[in-house]
Amino acid sequence: MKLQLALDSSNSQEAKRILEKVSDLVDIVEVGTPLLMKEGVKVVTEIKSAYPQLEVLADLKIMDAGDIEASIGFEAGADIVTVLGVAHDVTIGRAVNQARTLSKKVMIDLIAVSDVRARIDQIDAIAPDYCCVHTAFDLQDHGMDPLREIQLVQSALKRTQMAVAGGINPGILPDILAYHPAVVIVGGFITNHPEPRQAALQIKELLA
Numbered sequence: 707m708k709l710q711l712a713l714d715s716s717n718s719q720e721a722k723r724i725l726e727k728v729s730d731l732v733d734i735v736e737v738g739t740p741l742l743m744k745e746g747v748k749v750v751t752e753i754k755s756a757y758p759q760l761e762v763l764a765d766l767k768i769m770d771a772g773d774i775e776a777s778i779g780f781e782a783g784a785d786i787v788t789v790l791g792v793a794h795d796v797t798i799g800r801a802v803n804q805a806r807t808l809s810k811k812v813m814i815d816l817i818a819v820s821d822v823r824a825r826i827d828q829i830d831a832i833a834p835d836y837c838c839v840h841t842a843f844d845l846q847d848h849g850m851d852p853l854r855e856i857q858l859v860q861s862a863l864k865r866t867q868m869a870v871a872g873g874i875n876p877g878i879l880p881d882i883l884a885y886h887p888a889v890v891i892v893g894g895f896i897t898n899h900p901e902p903r904q905a906a907l908q909i910k911e912l913l914a
């Protein structure tokens with residue numbers, strides 16, 4: 707099971723300071739959407755060259771032009787790019803083809819997919835690398851319970867591995883781990899913690 711650290715600060719210096727403290731504890735470092743919007747894909751290049759041993763995910767949340775936008779992330783040094791599950795199948799397929807050509811990976815983000823039961827089979831048929839059950843930032847204080855969706859996705863996926871994201875902390879993590887996700891994505895619990903390393907160690911202990 708991999709730990710993905712989401713760096714969603716819009717300030718790359720701050721994001722890099724946190725990464726420096728926990729880089730030995732994480733498997734994948736995510737350059738978050740706010741950071742990409744503010745500073746561009748050059749942050750992906752900088753982080754990949756500073757930490758070549760880590761996988762770097764560019765959270766591009768691609769919605770169209772799957773091959774063009776995925777290659778922007780891959781050419782910048784990303785190992786994985788994200789594509790929205792609400793995008794058309796052809797968009798997901800083009801991003802996946804691009805990834806296969808370059809020996810890279812695609813993670814599909816199920817954020818805002820209304821009928822997950824129907825969509826998950828269609829996405830799995832395209833065989834991206836990961837499919838992420840994601841509780842949106844904007845819903846995290848609305849008492850969302852992701853476990854039902856996690857269970858549904860885990861039982862439906864045949865060709866694709868499951869990732870889980872959105873407000874993950876040590877309180878909910880044990881319940882999530884019961885569904886054996888391939889990737890656990892943690893952002894704010896680590897990055898907003900007064901002691902990010904302590905927070906990351908707490909998560910690692912639960913993953914062990």
Ligand SMILES: O=C(CO)[C@H](O)[C@H](O)COP(=O)(O)O
Nearest residue numbers: 712871872873874892893894
């Ligand atoms: O993609 C994201 C928001 O759209 C975040 O990176 C993801 O939700 C993880 O961060 P957190 O643990 O703070 O929710």
